[in-house]
Amino acid sequence: xxxxxxSSSEQNRALPSQAKPFSPEDDAYLREALKRCSASTYEAAxxxxxxxxxxxxxAIVLGIIERYVEPDLRAKLKDPDDDLRLIEDLGIDSLTMMxxxxxxxxxxxxxxxxxxxxxxRTLGDVKxxxxxxxxxxxxxxxxxxxxxEQIMSIMPIQPPFLFLNEASVSSQGASARYKIxxxxxxxxxxxxxxxxxPASIMLEAIGQLAVLFLLEGGAGEPSxxxxxxxxxxxxxxxxxxxxxxxxxxxxxxxxxxxxxKAPLATFEGGIRVGQEKAAIAEEITLxxxxxxxxxxxxxxxxAVNGEPTxxxxxxxx
Numbered sequence: 001x002x003x004x005x006x007s008s009s010e011q012n013r014a015l016p017s018q019a020k021p022f023s024p025e026d027d028a029y030l031r032e033a034l035k036r037c038s039a040s041t042y043e044a045a046x047x048x049x050x051x052x053x054x055x056x057x058x059a060i061v062l063g064i065i066e067r068y069v070e071p072d073l074r075a076k077l078k079d080p081d082d083d084l085r086l087i088e089d090l091g092i093d094s095l096t097m098m099x100x101x102x103x104x105x106x107x108x109x110x111x112x113x114x115x116x117x118x119x120x121r122t123l124g125d126v127k128x129x130x131x132x133x134x135x136x137x138x139x140x141x142x143x144x145x146x147x148x149e150q151i152m153s154i155m156p157i158q159p160p161f162l163f164l165n166e167a168s169v170s171s172q173g174a175s176a177r178y179k180i181x182x183x184x185x186x187x188x189x190x191x192x193x194x195x196x197x198p199a200s201i202m203l204e205a206i207g208q209l210a211v212l213f214l215l216e217g218g219a220g221e222p223s224x225x226x227x228x229x230x231x232x233x234x235x236x237x238x239x240x241x242x243x244x245x246x247x248x249x250x251x252x253x254x255x256x257x258x259x260x261k262a263p264l265a266t267f268e269g270g271i272r273v274g275q276e277k278a279a280i281a282e283e284i285t286l287x288x289x290x291x292x293x294x295x296x297x298x299x300x301x302x303a304v305n306g307e308p309t310x311x312x313x314x315x316x317x
Contacts, residue, residue, distance in 0.1 A: 033103065057131050068092065081254075173256035214265055251272075
């Protein structure tokens, strides 16, 4: 049932409305436009049109996208991840994207320029873009997609100890993928006849994605450039592993900055395999310096059997 009473939070997030009141004719048109979407999509759209509360936008956008995704891929939207890629993960081509945009324009009564869609690569990109358009805020900077060749040119960490095959970096965070090939050197003895990716290496991969975020301009100082030779692991908190990861599986990594103030940067991060949670780190902290500054003395890395680890904290694999 559609809620008829606005909560205080809805009032706080409501946009100033200069449009005409939502009439029965408007409701009939909205029902017709969303007739192939879920009932919850209509309810969210109804509430938005009545209250202009932007909290309903994610449900509307997600419901409309689900309408155009092939049935066998819709399971990915049941527990949606903002890092889901429109083309690679959801099978949305350029023509389908135009259909989605047209319906979004009708439901939200807005206009979207085709040129603005060029840099939308993930579900999170779309949701953030729509909210900025509706609220009249500056559009977010485009997400940067980095193939392996570009990652290698940026990162101080190189194969065979680089665990990012591709990555996307935005002002809000970063995501990446790594396929466990089965040829990794550490799988030769971890474990005998049962290769499993060490948890410490998964944490290393999350940390490497945080390094990439810092090097791609995410350190909060537009006029300064982070020196790649100054980035080192400092500490981690709240690390938990939820499943084993084996050769052939693709790790989906994500990080978001929590605190950024030189010389420290703290992130939260996680890894999924498909829709399954594999590992999380509530806080990973790195130390860094800028190119024009003298490098800070890095914290001493954690040690295993007396030997320092590069970026990863000590985690029982």
